[in-house]
Amino acid sequence: MTAGIGPAELVAGIALVALTAYALLGGADFGGGVWDLLASGPRKREQRALIAEAIGPIWEANHVWLILVIVVLFTCFPVAFARLSIGLHIPLTLMLIGIVLRGSAFAFRSHYGHGGEPSDPGMSAHWGRIFAIASVGTPVTLGLCVSALAAGTLRPPGRGGFRESYVAPWLTPFGVGVGLLTLALFAFLAAVYLTVEARQPALREDFRRRALGAAAAVFVAAFGTLGLALLGAPLMGRGLTTAPWAPALHLATGVAAVAAIWALWSRRFRLARVAAAAQVSLILWGWALAQYPYLIPPDLTIRAAAAPRITLILTLWILGAGALVLFPSLIYLFRVFKPAPR
Amino acid sequence: MTDLLAARSQMAMSLGFHIIFAMVGIAMPVLMVVAERRWQRTGDRIYLELAHRWAKGTAILFAVGAVSGTVLSFELGLLWPIFMEHAGPVIGMPFSLEGFAFFTEAVFLGVYLYGWDRISRRAHLAAGWAVAVSGMLSGVFVVIANAWMNAPTGIRWVDGRAVDIDPIAAMMNPAAFPQVLHMTLAAYASTGLVVAGIHAWPLLRQPRNAFHRRALAVALLIGAPAAVLQPISGDLSARFVAHWQPAKLAAMEGQFKTERGAPLRIGGWPDEAAGETRYAIEIPYALSILAFKDPHAEVKGLEAFPREDWPPVAIVHVAFQVMVGLGSYLALVSAAALWLMWRRRDLTRRRWLLRALVVAAPMGFICTEAGWIVTEVGRQPWIIYGLMRTADAVTPMPGLVVPFAVFTALYCVLGVAVAWLLYQQVLKSPQAADEDPA
Numbered sequence: 137m138t139a140g141i142g143p144a145e146l147v148a149g150i151a152l153v154a155l156t157a158y159a160l161l162g163g164a165d166f167g168g169g170v171w172d173l174l175a176s177g178p179r180k181r182e183q184r185a186l187i188a189e190a191i192g193p194i195w196e197a198n199h200v201w202l203i204l205v206i207v208v209l210f211t212c213f214p215v216a217f218a219r220l221s222i223g224l225h226i227p228l229t230l231m232l233i234g235i236v237l238r239g240s241a242f243a244f245r246s247h248y249g250h251g252g253e254p255s256d257p258g259m260s261a262h263w264g265r266i267f268a269i270a271s272v273g274t275p276v277t278l279g280l281c282v283s284a285l286a287a288g289t290l291r292p293p294g295r296g297g298f299r300e301s302y303v304a305p306w307l308t309p310f311g312v313g314v315g316l317l318t319l320a321l322f323a324f325l326a327a328v329y330l331t332v333e334a335r336q337p338a339l340r341e342d343f344r345r346r347a348l349g350a351a352a353a354v355f356v357a358a359f360g361t362l363g364l365a366l367l368g369a370p371l372m373g374r375g376l377t378t379a380p381w382a383p384a385l386h387l388a389t390g391v392a393a394v395a396a397i398w399a400l401w402s403r404r405f406r407l408a409r410v411a412a413a414a415q416v417s418l419i420l421w422g423w424a425l426a427q428y429p430y431l432i433p434p435d436l437t438i439r440a441a442a443a444p445r446i447t448l449i450l451t452l453w454i455l456g457a458g459a460l461v462l463f464p465s466l467i468y469l470f471r472v473f474k475p476a477p478r
Numbered sequence: 479m480t481d482l483l484a485a486r487s488q489m490a491m492s493l494g495f496h497i498i499f500a501m502v503g504i505a506m507p508v509l510m511v512v513a514e515r516r517w518q519r520t521g522d523r524i525y526l527e528l529a530h531r532w533a534k535g536t537a538i539l540f541a542v543g544a545v546s547g548t549v550l551s552f553e554l555g556l557l558w559p560i561f562m563e564h565a566g567p568v569i570g571m572p573f574s575l576e577g578f579a580f581f582t583e584a585v586f587l588g589v590y591l592y593g594w595d596r597i598s599r600r601a602h603l604a605a606g607w608a609v610a611v612s613g614m615l616s617g618v619f620v621v622i623a624n625a626w627m628n629a630p631t632g633i634r635w636v637d638g639r640a641v642d643i644d645p646i647a648a649m650m651n652p653a654a655f656p657q658v659l660h661m662t663l664a665a666y667a668s669t670g671l672v673v674a675g676i677h678a679w680p681l682l683r684q685p686r687n688a689f690h691r692r693a694l695a696v697a698l699l700i701g702a703p704a705a706v707l708q709p710i711s712g713d714l715s716a717r718f719v720a721h722w723q724p725a726k727l728a729a730m731e732g733q734f735k736t737e738r739g740a741p742l743r744i745g746g747w748p749d750e751a752a753g754e755t756r757y758a759i760e761i762p763y764a765l766s767i768l769a770f771k772d773p774h775a776e777v778k779g780l781e782a783f784p785r786e787d788w789p790p791v792a793i794v795h796v797a798f799q800v801m802v803g804l805g806s807y808l809a810l811v812s813a814a815a816l817w818l819m820w821r822r823r824d825l826t827r828r829r830w831l832l833r834a835l836v837v838a839a840p841m842g843f844i845c846t847e848a849g850w851i852v853t854e855v856g857r858q859p860w861i862i863y864g865l866m867r868t869a870d871a872v873t874p875m876p877g878l879v880v881p882f883a884v885f886t887a888l889y890c891v892l893g894v895a896v897a898w899l900l901y902q903q904v905l906k907s908p909q910a911a912d913e914d915p916a
Binding site: 192193194196197200202203204206207208210211212214215218219220221222225228229231233236237238239241242243244246247298301303324376392429443444446447450451454457459461462465466468469472473 | 548589
């Protein structure tokens, strides 16, 4: 292992930040779809309307974080991109189908009718159902892809048969665990955000209960996945349990998780939002730390996968310049549509 | 179906589907902001109605464009991982820039669509312009990346690998300018003229309908100038191809023999086995003049290239004929419309023009699809022209016919849904439409 932080590590770090942004923002949009599917009780209609209103103006911008991650990956770590694309062809394809159906169905549903009221409620509901189901399936496939990376099962192509090369790396108990954990995390984020965005107290309580339920699901899925990691992804399991930084990370994640639940319990919703976002970020960073310096464990390091230096440097410049345009735009977007309470 | 053919078909289908939404995403915001600007200046509510409807159309089409574009960015790896392993670091720059342009577009489209009542009129219009400009830039960057595949500069290719990578030089490749110009004009021409044609149709029956009259005027303002300029940009592209990709030019023209004073062939069917193009109308010396500005210039025929380096000749030739033929029609009709508009004549009294516009409606998109077939199929058998063969770039994953079939089915469903929605929500004339005085 070559020590130190070079341009390759810097770009990889930025990609991790972009992935975190995708999880916190895009992930919550998928979580919104989950709650659309699970809408129930006397305020079913209001729940769905709040979800649609919350994600309508921002989901497309949130989705671009994923594009940014992919572009950085294929520009700066082309060997890794090629290996991921080959070994994860099937779950990535399933994820894409989910992405296409979720986005299109949401747009179709939102724009049925004039000025709010759908002109054809039947068709609108039909697309709404597709939107919701795709919102549940897509995070699971994303988790399956991540699990193969974390487990270190993605070998260079050309060895073994179809099952060993294209199915076995991701279709594992650990993979299913990570898939369900991803789904639970996204649903948790969405419910917490929606407690802040709901204006009616009753609706806010609906999402508070949902957030607490999702927090329980996250708890079960997280420990289940850690157990499965020790059995099925020893590399990740070892990193997460024995590395010198592991206790501090688990402590921080635990504090964030407890803070989120406590804040939800005592109805400090803005604090809950911060804590939930911190919790999800820490889980992602824990995964990244556990496999550092490998981009694709067990053999492909960040440095070995990196593009020539000039590409890395230029990409860093573009990312820096792009950030100057992006962040003011995003801040404007969120200030227009997610104003702070007066 | 071999895996290579399935991969190529899936890529072609995905690109062919996405390009329609991408073009509309580039040009439709311009229509939308022009209408909004006219409403702000004149107070004419019909323009506001138009801006709302076009914004709604843009929203639906942009969403499908965004997700189908995501599919493409993954498909680069899912289908062509070996290509991306080598080309990623070279053409990543324009893709990264495109990422930020796309971000800006998505952010301000959100602001525009949902911000009518939340921000000032001026800020709202500015958001619309931001969408229009960043949408155009997105297209520019992606086309630059594609242009590099036709003219791979900025690398040395040694033992099957790219070395001495210079991503800036790769972006400045000689195909970039002609391709970007041609595609950007195509987006405005196709989108403007499809909207014009759609509104020309009801005007045949109700020539005073104020809604359709204004829609037609704005659509022509965007589409017609681009369609008139397109042949000039096409000439630029053709001369690039003549110098850099002579085999592609030979396939486009059905030119099998190397000759001086080569004729331009209109129509015809190239017979690869016989090595000749039959049934074409030949204009003597015209190809030499168009390609090299010299009636006696030598034009290389396909015979000058090894058989395994030929693109599929008939497909490229026919697609090129379709593009040039329909494109010429669009340029002529647009020129006529612009002339009448300039003379301040009432277009709706010229029924022949309205009919010609209705006929023109789908042609821009057909031209664009044909143009991409010329570009992409004409580059075969290379994925990086002259350096890497498409067959060497494909994924080892077997059974590629399955994802091809799945995505085809998915896109068919989406295409029908989008068409139905647009008809229902955007194109139908408002109830009790106003009439302009005769």
